[in-house]
Amino acid sequence: MNQFSALKNTLIAFFLLLAALYALPNVFGSDLAVQISATGDAALVQSDLDKVKKTLDTKSITYKSVELTGRRILARFSDNKSQLKAKESLKLELGRNYVTALNLAPSVPTWLADLGGKAMSLGLDLRGGVHFLLEVDMHAVINMSINKSYNEVRSLLRKDRLYKRVEIQGNHLVILFKTSETKDKGLEIIKAELTDLEVLEVESDNDLQVSIGITENAQTEAKNNALKQNITTLRNRVNELGVAEPIIQQQGLERIVVQLPGVQDTARAKEILGAVATLEFRLVDEKNDPQTAIQSGRTPVGSKLYYFRDGRPLLLKTRVITTGENITGASSGIDSENATPMVNITLDSAGGRAMLDTTKKYLHHRMAVVFIENKVETISEKGKIFKKRSTTQDVINAATIQGTFSSRFQITGIDSAREARNLALLLRAGSLSAPIEIIEERTIGPSLGADNINKGVMSVIIGFILVLVFMAVRYRVFGLVANVALTLNLVMIVAVLSLLQATLTLPGIAGIVLTVGMAVDANVLIFERIKEELGTNSNIQKAISAGYDKAVLTIADANITTLIAALVLFSFGTGPVKGFAITLSIGIVTSMFTAIIVSRAIINKIYGGKKKLEEISI
Numbered sequence: 244m245n246q247f248s249a250l251k252n253t254l255i256a257f258f259l260l261l262a263a264l265y266a267l268p269n270v271f272g273s274d275l276a277v278q279i280s281a282t283g284d285a286a287l288v289q290s291d292l293d294k295v296k297k298t299l300d301t302k303s304i305t306y307k308s309v310e311l312t313g314r315r316i317l318a319r320f321s322d323n324k325s326q327l328k329a330k331e332s333l334k335l336e337l338g339r340n341y342v343t344a345l346n347l348a349p350s351v352p353t354w355l356a357d358l359g360g361k362a363m364s365l366g367l368d369l370r371g372g373v374h375f376l377l378e379v380d381m382h383a384v385i386n387m388s389i390n391k392s393y394n395e396v397r398s399l400l401r402k403d404r405l406y407k408r409v410e411i412q413g414n415h416l417v418i419l420f421k422t423s424e425t426k427d428k429g430l431e432i433i434k435a436e437l438t439d440l441e442v443l444e445v446e447s448d449n450d451l452q453v454s455i456g457i458t459e460n461a462q463t464e465a466k467n468n469a470l471k472q473n474i475t476t477l478r479n480r481v482n483e484l485g486v487a488e489p490i491i492q493q494q495g496l497e498r499i500v501v502q503l504p505g506v507q508d509t510a511r512a513k514e515i516l517g518a519v520a521t522l523e524f525r526l527v528d529e530k531n532d533p534q535t536a537i538q539s540g541r542t543p544v545g546s547k548l549y550y551f552r553d554g555r556p557l558l559l560k561t562r563v564i565t566t567g568e569n570i571t572g573a574s575s576g577i578d579s580e581n582a583t584p585m586v587n588i589t590l591d592s593a594g595g596r597a598m599l600d601t602t603k604k605y606l607h608h609r610m611a612v613v614f615i616e617n618k619v620e621t622i623s624e625k626g627k628i629f630k631k632r633s634t635t636q637d638v639i640n641a642a643t644i645q646g647t648f649s650s651r652f653q654i655t656g657i658d659s660a661r662e663a664r665n666l667a668l669l670l671r672a673g674s675l676s677a678p679i680e681i682i683e684e685r686t687i688g689p690s691l692g693a694d695n696i697n698k699g700v701m702s703v704i705i706g707f708i709l710v711l712v713f714m715a716v717r718y719r720v721f722g723l724v725a726n727v728a729l730t731l732n733l734v735m736i737v738a739v740l741s742l743l744q745a746t747l748t749l750p751g752i753a754g755i756v757l758t759v760g761m762a763v764d765a766n767v768l769i770f771e772r773i774k775e776e777l778g779t780n781s782n783i784q785k786a787i788s789a790g791y792d793k794a795v796l797t798i799a800d801a802n803i804t805t806l807i808a809a810l811v812l813f814s815f816g817t818g819p820v821k822g823f824a825i826t827l828s829i830g831i832v833t834s835m836f837t838a839i840i841v842s843r844a845i846i847n848k849i850y851g852g853k854k855k856l857e858e859i860s861i
Contacts, residue, residue: 245787245851247844255844258836259731262738268351268360269737274307274319275326276348277333279341286314291341298336304329317348342482363740366748366822367490368687369696372504373512376683377477379497384469384677385414388457392416392440396455399436405429407451415443415456426451466496472676474499480515480668490746499679513681515668521567522654522670526601527609527641528558549613551638552658559611559638564601569594573670575663578655584663586654586670595650602647611641612654614666699752706759707733714763718770720849720860725766728842732762735833736826748822758830764801765838769794770861783859787850791843798839806831 247255279295281287292311295318299306306329307319318333320326326345334343347370349362367374393411396418400406405425409418420426430453433440439461443454457465474491481489481503490502503512528546533556536542546558572589590598601610616635640656657663687695710729714722736755740747773790780786806828813824850859 245784245847247847252844255841259734259841262731262735264355264358265360265738265742266734268349268355268362268741271350271352271362273347273362274350275323276320276346277318277326277330278344278346278348279316279318279333279337280314280344281341287311287316292316294337295333298333299329302328302332304332317346319348319350344486361741361744363737364744364746365696366746366751367502367504367685368749368819369699369747370504371687371693372502374683374685374687375501375503375512375516375681376494377473377499377501377516377679378682379466379470379473379499380678380680381466381469381497384466385457385462387677388462388465389414389416392437392455392457395437396433396440399432400429403428405432412454415454416440418453418455419449420451420453423451426453469677470497470499473679476675477501477516479671498682513684515665516679516681521615522570522639523566523613523615524564524598525559525562525611525613526564526605527611528560529609531558533558549611549636549638557611557638557641559613564610565590565594565597567670569597570670573667575660575667577660578653581655583655584657584660586657586663586667588652588654588670590650592650598652599647599649602644602649606644606647609641609643612639612656613637614639695749699749702756703733703752703759706756710759710763714766718766718861721766721770721773721846724842724845724849725763725770725838727845728766728837729759729762731841732830732834732837733759735837736830739829739833740826745825746822747826748819750819750823751826754823754826755830757827758834761805762830762834762838765794765798765834766842768798769838769842773861777859777861783850787846787859791839795839798835802831802835 279287279291281291289311292309295316296309299309299318304325305321306325307321309316309318318329320329330343330345333341337343347365351360351362389411393409393416396416397409400409400418403425405420405428407419407421409416411417418429420429430442433455439458440455441458443456470493474493477491477499478489481491481501486503489504490500492500494500501516528543531543531546533548536546536548536558537556542548542558545561547561549557549559551557569590570588571591572587574587576585576587577583578585614635614637639654642655657666707729711726714725714729716722718725733755736758739745740751745751769790772794773786776786776789776793777783780789809824809828809831813821813828816824
């Protein structure tokens with residue numbers, strides 16, 4: 244009685260040793276580091292590693308180690324000054340084809356890393372950085388889909404000249420056909436070619452007028468695509484910012500969470516992340532005077548009125564030569580002729596052909612570059628909250644075409660070097676498919692993150708010690724066994740978090756503190772049950788056995804109900820709530836293992852077997 248088999252004891256010891264092994268990496272701390280990776284998804288090679296080492300040696304920067312790990316290079320440093328100097332030097336030397344970012348690299352020994360040992364990831368509230376919650380403007384997504392459908396319908400029906408007029412009214416199209424025959428033929432073409440559109444039941448005095456809208460499935464698909472495209476674009480922009488281990492993920496149907504560890508310049512981050520900007524290249528209408536168009540209130544056919552940033556008007560042709568979507572490369576620099584900021588542009592093959600054809604045909608004409616930015620913000624007025632959408636269209640420059648060119652050229656007329664850098668970054672990363680609004684913003688300083696860690700660890704230690712003292716005083720030897728089980732429970736929680744590479748946050752530490760208190764509940768139930776059995780049963784061995792066996796069901800019920808609550812929190816909660824739910828769930832499972840099985844194994848070793856007991860210390 245009260246004796247486990249050798250196999251069972253071996254398995255328990257094996258799992259505990261395994262837990263200790265995977266928890267061990269968290270003991271070694273982290274090194275200040277600079278992380279170098281290639282833009283896109285390219286892998287770095289030995290020549291890149293040699294280049295990094297040569298740069299650091301040339302600049303006389305002392306480093307602990309430089310290693311090629313996976314698809315990136317990690318350079319470790321002893322102090323913050325060397326780390327910052329190395330980042331600036333490497334960024335300047337390696338160029339824009341590499342992403343150079345500050346990082347905290349775990350200093351896990353090689354032998355432990357080879358066994359799969361990894362330290363836990365720390366959340367933003369423990370590392371420091373900036374947190375954004377972004378909301379995608381789905382109204383703009385539907386509007387863009389309507390505009391796209393408008394152009395497609397006109398192109399389809401224009402071939403046979405089936406319609407008199409096509410216009411956008413709200414969130415649907417209105418088509419006026421010429422005759423009943425052209426109406427039937429046009430609807431057949433639309434149904435066959437444009438399956439995303441459907442005929443709407445809208446009352447009209449004219450039988451030849453039809454309302455067309457986008458199907459529910461097509462709207463849902465457009466919204467999902469816009470969300471995914473925005474996440475991809477934001478990742479590209481964050482890579483350009485040079486942030487190590489960012490978190491960019493979908494939250495719900497319309498929101499995106501962006502967490503940037505180590506970033507403290509929130510203005511710069513907001514400027515880059517939230518910009519919905521692109522460029523358009525148009526020819527200048529040199530036959531008509533913009534002042535005349537302003538005074539008359541009418542623009543000539545085929546032209547549209549724009550303004551420079553200083554307020555000067557300019558008439559541009561409505562035909563767009565090419566847009567930002569055709570840009571494959573962009574870098575900022577200084578124009579050698581007049582020492583002003585500029586952006587070097589590289590177009591794809593389609594954009595290059597369009598630019599070549601235009602510059603050949605309109606040599607010595609003027610071409611303008613239009614910067615277009617869409618914004619959305621939440622406004623509160625008279626107790627009502629609504630979203631205000633605005634579009635800014637500024638002419639950056641309008642220069643004379645001096646010669647033919649296609650895929651490579653320069654944009655000048657930019658106000659500052661910072662604006663040139665930002666514009667180049669946005670063009671490289673791509674345009675957001677829909678405007679986004681920052682609806683939540685938090686900044687955690689590195690000193691506050693370190694303070695959070697210290698206070699969190701201290702709370703765990705204080706709670707842990709108080710529980711240890713209480714259990715030792717109240718239950719003596721059995722209390723000491725419960726303390727060993729509680730210690731092993733903490734080790735197992737850390738091991739599982741490290742193994743899963745879960746991110747530890749401040750609410751996660753709160754979950755661990757709560758688990759420390761809850762973990763001994765099972766032992767208290769068992770020990771009190773043993774006391775009851777000792778009062779009615781003179782055989783101590785049977786009392787111990789009955790105490791454990793009869794308490795298991797009660798412990799299981801209590802823990803399962805708590806586990807269900809934790810899973811609900813994880814399913815429906817966001818951010819901090821999920822961090823709390825994860826550590827609580829892991830703690831519940833591990834505490835059942837340590838309290839019921841591990842503590843029983845230790846008690847068996849002390850009191851079990853064939854020993855005839857006269858009394859026990861409980």
